[in-house]
Amino acid sequence: MRETAGERWGRRIVLTLLTLFVVIPLYVMVTSAAKPLQDVQNGFTWWPSRPTLQPFVDMWSTVPLARYLVNSLVVSSIAAVCSVAVAIFAAFAVSRYRFRGRGVFSVTVLSTQMFPGILFLLPLFLIYVNLGNATGIELYASRTGLVITYLTFSLPFSIWMLVGYFDSIPRGLDEAAQVDGAGPLRTLFQVILPAAVPGVVAVTVYAFMTAWGEVLFASVMTDEGSRTLAVGLQGYSTQFNVYWNQIMAASLVVSIPVVVGFLALQRYFVAGLTAGAVK
Amino acid sequence: MATSTTAPDAGRREPRAGTPAREPARRPRGPLLPYLLLAPAIVLELAVHVIPMVVGVWMSLLELTQFHIRDWSTAPFVGWENYRATLDINSAAGKELLHSFWITLAYSLLSVGFAWLLGISAAVVLQRPFRGRALLRALFLTPYALPVYAAVITWSFLLQRDTGLVNHVLVDQLGLLNERPFWLIGDNSFWSLLVVSVWRNWPFAFLCLMAGLQNVPGELYEAAAIDGAGFWRRLRSVTLPMLRPVNLVLLLVLFLWTFNDFNTPFVLFGGSAPEQADLISIHIYRSSFKTWDFGSGSAMSVALLLFLLVVSAVYLLITNRRRDDHA
Numbered sequence: 001m002r003e004t005a006g007e008r009w010g011r012r013i014v015l016t017l018l019t020l021f022v023v024i025p026l027y028v029m030v031t032s033a034a035k036p037l038q039d040v041q042n043g044f045t046w047w048p049s050r051p052t053l054q055p056f057v058d059m060w061s062t063v064p065l066a067r068y069l070v071n072s073l074v075v076s077s078i079a080a081v082c083s084v085a086v087a088i089f090a091a092f093a094v095s096r097y098r099f100r101g102r103g104v105f106s107v108t109v110l111s112t113q114m115f116p117g118i119l120f121l122l123p124l125f126l127i128y129v130n131l132g133n134a135t136g137i138e139l140y141a142s143r144t145g146l147v148i149t150y151l152t153f154s155l156p157f158s159i160w161m162l163v164g165y166f167d168s169i170p171r172g173l174d175e176a177a178q179v180d181g182a183g184p185l186r187t188l189f190q191v192i193l194p195a196a197v198p199g200v201v202a203v204t205v206y207a208f209m210t211a212w213g214e215v216l217f218a219s220v221m222t223d224e225g226s227r228t229l230a231v232g233l234q235g236y237s238t239q240f241n242v243y244w245n246q247i248m249a250a251s252l253v254v255s256i257p258v259v260v261g262f263l264a265l266q267r268y269f270v271a272g273l274t275a276g277a278v279k
Numbered sequence: 280m281a282t283s284t285t286a287p288d289a290g291r292r293e294p295r296a297g298t299p300a301r302e303p304a305r306r307p308r309g310p311l312l313p314y315l316l317l318a319p320a321i322v323l324e325l326a327v328h329v330i331p332m333v334v335g336v337w338m339s340l341l342e343l344t345q346f347h348i349r350d351w352s353t354a355p356f357v358g359w360e361n362y363r364a365t366l367d368i369n370s371a372a373g374k375e376l377l378h379s380f381w382i383t384l385a386y387s388l389l390s391v392g393f394a395w396l397l398g399i400s401a402a403v404v405l406q407r408p409f410r411g412r413a414l415l416r417a418l419f420l421t422p423y424a425l426p427v428y429a430a431v432i433t434w435s436f437l438l439q440r441d442t443g444l445v446n447h448v449l450v451d452q453l454g455l456l457n458e459r460p461f462w463l464i465g466d467n468s469f470w471s472l473l474v475v476s477v478w479r480n481w482p483f484a485f486l487c488l489m490a491g492l493q494n495v496p497g498e499l500y501e502a503a504a505i506d507g508a509g510f511w512r513r514l515r516s517v518t519l520p521m522l523r524p525v526n527l528v529l530l531l532v533l534f535l536w537t538f539n540d541f542n543t544p545f546v547l548f549g550g551s552a553p554e555q556a557d558l559i560s561i562h563i564y565r566s567s568f569k570t571w572d573f574g575s576g577s578a579m580s581v582a583l584l585l586f587l588l589v590v591s592a593v594y595l596l597i598t599n600r601r602r603d604d605h606a
Contacts (some may be wrong), residue, residue, distance in 0.1 A: 003407065007510050011404040015415060018401055021478065022418055028444055029433045044447035086319045093316035105317065112328040114532070116539040116587070118560045119580040122573050123331035123338060152327035155320060184312060213426035215542040216560075220568070230428050234549065244436050251429035262424035263417045270490045 033249035040244040055249040059236075062246055067225075068232030069254070075143050075228060076211035079150040083158055083207040084200060086151070091162035092188050096174065106160075113156040117216050124149065125220055141223040149217055154207035161206075161272040165199030166192055202268035205261045212258055229254050339578040345571035354574070361578035372566075376579060378554070379562040386473060386558060387537040393477045394533060395526075398484025402492055403518065416489070423482035431546035434475045438462035438547075463548060468556040476543050480536070484529060491525035492518070527598050535587060559583060 003011075032040055033055055035048045059065055094102060128140035139145030169192055177187045193200065218230040233254070236247045262269075339361055341347075347354035367373040401419055405412055422430060437444045439462075446459045462471045495518065503513045519526075541560035544552045552561045563583070567576030 004510070010510070014400050014404050018397065018419065019415065021397075022422055024444070025430070025433050025437060025478070026421065028437055029429075032436065041442060043451075044442055044444050086323065089316040090320035093313040097313040099310065099313040102313075105321070108329075109320070109324055112324065112332075114535045114587070114591070115328075115332070116560060116580060116583050117541060118539070118563050118576075119335055119584055120328065120331045121564075122567055122576050122580065123334035124327065126338070126573065127331060127334065148323070149327055152323045155323060159320065209424070209426075213428065213542075215428055215545060216564075219545070230426070233428055233432060234546075237549070244439075244442070247432055248436065251432055255425050255429045258426060259421055259424040263420060266417065266420055266486075270486065270493070 029248045029252055032245055033252050035245050037241075037243060037245055040248075055243075055245040056253070058243075059246040059250045059253075062243055063232060063235035065229075065232065065250055068227055068229045071143060071222075071226055072212060072228040072230075072254070075146045075150065076208050079147045079154070079211040080204050080207035082147070083151040083154045084204045087155055087158035087162050087203065088188070088193070088200065090155075090159045091166055092184075092192065094159070095163050095166035096171075096184075109156045110160060121216060121220060124217075128221065140221060141226055143226050145221055146211075146218070146226065146228070149221065150211035150214060151207070153214065154210040158203045158207055161203055162196070162199055164272055165196045169195045198265075198268045199272060202265045202272060205258075205265050206269070209258050209262060212254075335577050336581055338573055339575075339581050341574050343572070343574035343577070357574070361575045362582070365575045365578050366582060372575070375557075376559075376562065379557045379559050382469065382555070382557055383538055383559040386469070386476070386540075386556075387534055389473055390476045390480060390537045391530060391533045393473075394481040394484045395530065397477065397481040398486075398488050399522075401481075401485045402488035403514065405489070406492055419485055420482045422478050423480075423486070427479065427542045428546050430479055431475055431543055434471075434478070435463065435547050435549075438471050464553045466555050468548070468553045472544055472547060472556045472558075475547055476537060476540065479543065480533060484533065487525055487529045488522060491522045495521040531591060531594055535591070538587065539583075 031046075031048050034051045034053065035045075036050055036052050036054065039045065039048065039050060093099070094106060125140070128145050132138050132140050139148070173191050173195070174187050177191045182190065213230065214228075215230045218228045222228060222231060233247065233250055236243045236250070340356060340358055341354040342357045342360070343354045364370065365372050365376060368377050405416060436442075440446060440459050443462070445462060449455050450457075450459050460467055462468065499517050499521070500513060503517050508516065539560055540558055541564065544556055544558050544561050545564075548556065552558065552565075559579075563576050563579045566579070567573055
């Protein structure tokens with residue numbers, strides 16, 4: 001099927017406009033991070049006339065960025081790993097067994113994802129605070145509390161996408177393993193998981209991204225010691241100065257790992273979506 | 280990214296004549312095993328989603344002001360009082376909530392509409408292979424991959440009145456405006472919020488529609504082309520009908536997300552959203568944590584949830600009925 005001239009030009013125009021829309025903010029982020037503070041405060045310029053890497057140095061001392069970064073790293077990694085571990089078992093059950101309550105489980109888990117976060121925020125805040133008062137288990141303003149919260153946030157989508165992946169693995173493989181005497185768990189670890197590695201990796205990255213980017217709970221459930229990047233980055237706007245160049249530098253640094261991870265794995269997300277949503 | 284509705288599961292339960300092989304083999308290894316496998320997930324869901332939700336409903340019936348937050352067992356039960364106070368559209372609080380509701384509705388509908396439009400445009404023009412396609416695809420997905428605060432902070436820099444790119448281009452370079460407008464306060468703030476939200480969300484629509492298009496058999500286009508169908512005709516008669524199942528889920532998911540959106544206004548306006556961009560989540564958040572009145576905050580949250588449940592149910596009913604009509 002040949003492309004007509006009109007279609008070719010239409011395509012070029014659409015792609016150019018979309019590219020500009022997407023690229024301009026990214027371009028500004030990168031170039032502003034390489035400007036001295038004076039240059040970002042005295043009107044906008046397209047090109048950094050006095051390029052400098054100083055903002056990438058200063059950003060660590062203006063706010064305790066290293067601490068926020070460590071907090072975000074610890075919270076997001078633990079939440080991602082735990083979320084995927086829990087999701088693997090749940091997805092295995094949903095994909096390979098028929099049991100009473102299977103439908104209810106799937107529907108409930110998925111629908112929680114659609115509920116307003118603010119609905120959970122107030123009760124969870126009170127539960128964490130009161131639990132801390134009553135038992136001494138510090139969940140409020142602690143990284144543990146954040147880990148538990150975030151790992152549950154990514155759980156529904158992780159389970160759903162892994163079910164799609166597991167469903168696409170032929171059951172003949174399970175049966176062969178069972179003939180060889182493998183129990184359910186050995187079947188899961190030795191047969192199903194090795195075949196679902198791309199799905200598991202994609203889901204891990206997704207869970208990490210969810211925790212890395214969460215703002216609402218981070219803004220309420222953390223204190224100075226457990227603050228994550230989502231809230232910490234606001235520290236660059238002080239009463240006296242807004243360090244736009246350092247904000248852009250810090251934004252760039254905290255974005256690169258997740259953007260690279262997501263883009264590297266995007267085709268597995270597409271595959272997962274194709275297997276799941278698009279049925 | 281959390282795409283999720285009940286649709287995939289609902290689809291699975293539909294009778295599918297001719298594909299019995301899809302049903303997994305049943306080899307019960309003791310009826311307990313699946314529950315054991317699910318136990319961690321169930322415990323977490325209960326702890327972080329289900330129980331807080333129930334507690335939230337209970338809280339909405341209490342007079343849970345700052346005096347009772349540290350020890351809420353002392354909070355007096357007031358029944359519907361919180362609902363009456365916050366949802367009465369003749370009271371000041373009710374008027375503000377209603378205003379916030381309309382803003383949020385307009386915001387969601389416009390944001391979803393534009394996100395979908397950009398998503399389908401990109402998915403359709405990238406359907407055919409050409410040099411640089413993979414690069415563009417990755418580029419288009421980048422706004423979605425960025426952490427929301429990094430993306431939104433960058434936009435708030437672009438929209439600064441004196442130092443931002445937007446005014447530099449509009450006023451200094453193109454001379455379209457004589458005065459530098461404020462973008463983050465006043466009437467303009469709504470449109471700023473909308474643009475930022477579309478920028479963030481359209482890649483998700485693009486990703487889903489791209490996945491959907493991969494399932495459209497190429498022969499359909501060949502056949503349409505042989506019949507002399509032009510670009511728009513193919514779009515209307517082949518692409519859009521084939522994408523219908525994706526669109527049904529995608530539009531609902533995007534709507535629910537944008538309606539509940541908190542992050543974009545919170546980061547864009549630094550916690551003090553102007554009233555023209557006072558989305559409902561921000562409204563509830565501020566009225567809860569400013570006055571420490573969690574009772575009425577919970578009442579508003581529950582009302583929001585009920586509204587979204589009704590909208591989703593009506594949407595699914597209408598779209599399902601239409602599907603039955605076509606069948």
